[in-house]
Amino acid sequence: MAAGGPVRGAAGESARGAGGELLRVERLTRNFGGFTAVSDLSFHVTEGEVLGLVGPNGAGKTTTFNLVTGFLKPTSGRVRFRGEDVTGWAPHRLARRGLVRTFQHTRVFADLSVEQNVRVASHMREPGGPLRTLFGAGRLERAALAEHVAAVLETVGLAERRHDVASGLAYGEQRVLEIALALAASPRLLLLDEPFAGMNETESSRTMDLIHAVRDAGATVLVIDHHMQTMARGCDRLVVVDYGVKLAEGDPEAVTNDPLVIEAYMGASEELRVPVVSPADAAADVLVLNGVGVSYGRVRALGGVDLNVREGEIVALVGANGAGKTTALRAVSGLLPVDKGDIALFGRSVSGLSSAARVRLGMAHCPEGREIFPRMSVRENLEMGVPDGPVDESVLDHVYQLFPRLRERSGQLAGSLSGGEQQMLAIGRALMSSPRLLLLDEPTLGLVPLLAQEVGEALLRLNEEGVSVLLVEQNAVLALAIAHRAYVLENGEVALSGPAAELREDAAVRKVYLGA
Amino acid sequence: MSVAGERRSFWPLLWNVLWIVLGAAAAIAAPHVFDSLTGRHMLVLIAINVILVAGLDLLIGGAGLLSLGHSAFMGVGAYASALLVKAGWAFPLGMLAAVVAAALVGLIVGVPALRLKGHYFSVVTFIVGIIITILLTNMVDLTRGPMGLTGIPFATIELFGWQHTFRTIIEKVGYYYLTLFFAALALLLRWRLGRSRFGRALSAIKGDENLAESVGIATYRTKVAAFVIAAGVAGLAGSLYAHYAVFLSPDSFTFVDSFDLFVMNLLGGAGTVLGPVVGPTFLVTVSSLLRNLAPALSHVVYGVILIVVIVVLPHGIVGGIKRLGARLRAGRGRVEG
Numbered sequence A: 001m002a003a004g005g006p007v008r009g010a011a012g013e014s015a016r017g018a019g020g021e022l023l024r025v026e027r028l029t030r031n032f033g034g035f036t037a038v039s040d041l042s043f044h045v046t047e048g049e050v051l052g053l054v055g056p057n058g059a060g061k062t063t064t065f066n067l068v069t070g071f072l073k074p075t076s077g078r079v080r081f082r083g084e085d086v087t088g089w090a091p092h093r094l095a096r097r098g099l100v101r102t103f104q105h106t107r108v109f110a111d112l113s114v115e116q117n118v119r120v121a122s123h124m125r126e127p128g129g130p131l132r133t134l135f136g137a138g139r140l141e142r143a144a145l146a147e148h149v150a151a152v153l154e155t156v157g158l159a160e161r162r163h164d165v166a167s168g169l170a171y172g173e174q175r176v177l178e179i180a181l182a183l184a185a186s187p188r189l190l191l192l193d194e195p196f197a198g199m200n201e202t203e204s205s206r207t208m209d210l211i212h213a214v215r216d217a218g219a220t221v222l223v224i225d226h227h228m229q230t231m232a233r234g235c236d237r238l239v240v241v242d243y244g245v246k247l248a249e250g251d252p253e254a255v256t257n258d259p260l261v262i263e264a265y266m267g268a269s270e271e272l273r274v275p276v277v278s279p280a281d282a283a284a285d286v287l288v289l290n291g292v293g294v295s296y297g298r299v300r301a302l303g304g305v306d307l308n309v310r311e312g313e314i315v316a317l318v319g320a321n322g323a324g325k326t327t328a329l330r331a332v333s334g335l336l337p338v339d340k341g342d343i344a345l346f347g348r349s350v351s352g353l354s355s356a357a358r359v360r361l362g363m364a365h366c367p368e369g370r371e372i373f374p375r376m377s378v379r380e381n382l383e384m385g386v387p388d389g390p391v392d393e394s395v396l397d398h399v400y401q402l403f404p405r406l407r408e409r410s411g412q413l414a415g416s417l418s419g420g421e422q423q424m425l426a427i428g429r430a431l432m433s434s435p436r437l438l439l440l441d442e443p444t445l446g447l448v449p450l451l452a453q454e455v456g457e458a459l460l461r462l463n464e465e466g467v468s469v470l471l472v473e474q475n476a477v478l479a480l481a482i483a484h485r486a487y488v489l490e491n492g493e494v495a496l497s498g499p500a501a502e503l504r505e506d507a508a509v510r511k512v513y514l515g516a
Numbered sequence B: 001m002s003v004a005g006e007r008r009s010f011w012p013l014l015w016n017v018l019w020i021v022l023g024a025a026a027a028i029a030a031p032h033v034f035d036s037l038t039g040r041h042m043l044v045l046i047a048i049n050v051i052l053v054a055g056l057d058l059l060i061g062g063a064g065l066l067s068l069g070h071s072a073f074m075g076v077g078a079y080a081s082a083l084l085v086k087a088g089w090a091f092p093l094g095m096l097a098a099v100v101a102a103a104l105v106g107l108i109v110g111v112p113a114l115r116l117k118g119h120y121f122s123v124v125t126f127i128v129g130i131i132i133t134i135l136l137t138n139m140v141d142l143t144r145g146p147m148g149l150t151g152i153p154f155a156t157i158e159l160f161g162w163q164h165t166f167r168t169i170i171e172k173v174g175y176y177y178l179t180l181f182f183a184a185l186a187l188l189l190r191w192r193l194g195r196s197r198f199g200r201a202l203s204a205i206k207g208d209e210n211l212a213e214s215v216g217i218a219t220y221r222t223k224v225a226a227f228v229i230a231a232g233v234a235g236l237a238g239s240l241y242a243h244y245a246v247f248l249s250p251d252s253f254t255f256v257d258s259f260d261l262f263v264m265n266l267l268g269g270a271g272t273v274l275g276p277v278v279g280p281t282f283l284v285t286v287s288s289l290l291r292n293l294a295p296a297l298s299h300v301v302y303g304v305i306l307i308v309v310i311v312v313l314p315h316g317i318v319g320g321i322k323r324l325g326a327r328l329r330a331g332r333g334r335v336e337g
Helices: A061-068 A091-097 A114-121 A130-135 A139-156 A171-184 A201-216 A228-234 A252-256 A259-266 A325-332 A355-361 A378-383 A393-402 A404-408 A419-431 A449-464 A476-482 A500-505 A507-514 B010-033 B037-063 B070-086 B091-113 B118-138 B173-195 B197-207 B209-214 B219-245 B255-268 B275-293 B295-312 B316-336
Strands: A021-032 A035-046 A050-054 A076-081 A099-101 A189-193 A220-225 A237-242 A245-250 A285-296 A299-310 A314-318 A340-345 A363-366 A437-441 A468-472 A485-490 A493-499 B155-159 B162-166
Touching: A021 A061, A021 A220, A035 A050, A035 A061, A035 A220, A035 A237, A035 A245, A050 A061, A050 A201, A050 A228, A061 A076, A061 A189, A061 A220, A091 A099, A091 B209, A114 A139, A114 A171, A114 B197, A130 B173, A130 B197, A139 A171, A139 A201, A171 A189, A171 A201, A201 A220, A201 A228, A220 A228, A228 A252, A237 A252, A245 A252, A245 A259, A252 A259, A285 A325, A285 A468, A299 A314, A299 A325, A299 A340, A299 A468, A299 A493, A314 A325, A314 A449, A314 A476, A325 A340, A325 A363, A325 A437, A325 A468, A355 A363, A363 A419, A378 A393, A378 A419, A393 A404, A393 A419, A393 A449, A404 A419, A419 A437, A419 A449, A449 A468, A449 A476, A476 A500, A485 A500, A493 A500, B010 B037, B010 B173, B037 B070, B037 B173, B037 B197, B037 B219, B037 B255, B037 B275, B070 B091, B070 B118, B070 B219, B070 B255, B091 B118, B091 B155, B091 B219, B118 B255, B155 B173, B162 B173, B173 B197, B173 B219, B173 B275, B197 B209, B197 B219, B209 B219, B255 B275, B255 B295, B255 B316, B275 B295, B275 B316
Parallel strands: A050 A220, A050 A237, A099 A189, A189 A220, A314 A468, A314 A485, A363 A437, A437 A468
Antiparallel strands: A021 A035, A021 A076, A237 A245, A285 A299, A285 A340, A485 A493, B155 B162
16 A cells, blocks of 8 residues: 555556546436436546536536435436446445545534544545454554545645644635545545535635645546636636536636526626615614624624614625624524624614514524525415414515515425525515515525526615615625625624725725635 | 544553553442442442443444434343253353344344434334334243243353352352453443444444545445444343343333433443443432332433433533543643643
């Protein structure tokens, strides 16, 4: 066994352009009931390349991944890996042949330290057997394993955090650890499922560098993501899918100029309208935060934030991951206790009021992550938004007007909606209590530009009807396009604030937010 | 926990040796401190339960598999050993047969049950436990059913010409040391398994089964192996129990007993080395005190203890103490640093 690099690619030879075909997917099809998630999809991965599988949400990318890695069985079609038909193999068997994946939603062993995580994932490197189980492995074997673990941690740059518990890592680090786990399994072909999800530009490009480092060490990489720009920048070749069908294949330059791709991806690229009705300066405050501080145990998440939302205003709260945006929203809706300062809703202090009481005052909170009830119909989900008393048909009708797609699908199970529709449903449910103030947490997270724009437009229509909005957004461009005013949070404090139009041009904002 | 490549430092090692020596001394001295028949009876029961919980902890603490029918495997081992020794087998062979029989039943149950995940698996083990009790009750020709199996021989051990029969009705100390020996062995096995590649595979399964599978761990086979080992260990405990009580009835291996084992495991601290000692010691003591004070209440109190454990001590007594210690150390480190 060659101790040393974590990757077991063709050692010595220049991996790039080695040219052998590593993976071939032939006419892969998968039906779920009457719905075809992947249809007659064929592509191949060449040894030594970084291949990107791109497509909008719901295009069938993750299904394809699950089919290739053995987590799902195809309805028809074949998967060949290293010249062998591996269709229907169990995931661990594929992993032993060198085909290793990561998952879309971060999966690490949360209770173990970083080093223990990698050690567990090095299972295949570790000799077993009853004698070793009872009496321990030999000194040399232990040393070889330790060397392997150290090499993996060095490659991904987590060596200094090796004693930290995985659940205590920052989000970006957890995603890196996830890649480390896959590397520990010594992949020939590494499949990464949405490694850039929830990352800002800096983090994305750092991850892309890591992917290139892995490739240069001899592994071949297949990445899926919906983020076209990042993928076009970092992949050697792209395969674009939509509705489970291959739209285009080739080098990034050609693919991004393909009219079919542009249409599927960008939609008719219309600029968002900037809000026209600006509330008067004299408009009453619907929400005031006065020096609000929140702590998680010993960690101060929010340290004295001053903020206000006036009637009829859209206010954006932007900032990098971990800046305290979600914490601020949760403090306003009463889901987190405030240990400093005061929050006033509609002119009255709400300290000591429960979440439910605050909702009754006219506030609604739409949390991150599209929390819907997947086994209920769209209509039933909306009805859940009325805490007590009967459902007012006119309110329901109003929500349907705002989101016509929901009316079309009112009888459908919410779990079968696409990501964008689920987001609309989550907002719609928040609106069922006829709020005067809507708190929105990351409503466009994970949505392609076309759908994000649709959500943005619905917010503008809502605002024209007089609903005030406090919007937390990762997508700063969109948030600053539709907001009247914005606050930039940094490490739990307001770093900047002002009219959104000004902040949009502000270089400092770009730096805080985009890292550019 | 020491991880690959880490130098094992001297003080924790000394600390562990000290604990083991103290614990062993206490366990050896115990029957002479609690020298009544009742006291010694309880000590034997504790030792047998330590064996059971050490095995069960491989599932619950090791792999996160909440098995709720564990006492049924003890029952299989108990009857197998009792019947074979009654038929003339030597006690050590009967004990071996108990382990094999229980492991075999564990395999038959585990192969289909472990295809299921989470609550479904727990429900199946619960029902299988009940079914095994029903079988023990109804196979009257073999087990004498509800009348109970009497006339089970005392355990006899022959070593290099030296022979001893453990007449447990009046003389309990010797048999206590015998069970203590196997309890120590079971704890050692649990500890070794926890630190092996197999144990790490189990903890990966506990953490995230899909992720474990994706890094090449054969999750299903690993879980079946753990289930079979745990069942075999329960069979061993069953054999020790059979030749201690020299009377068996299906009533001793019901789902209530499985539930007690589950509570002992959680109370002591699932996944900790000393948990399987602390849980049974605590619960056997409490329940025997209760049986004298208010017999009807004992299982109510078990229920209350379980609720308290879940709310106040989610990591059990040992887990809670470890966490407290870690917090104190961290606090001290901060002051000094």
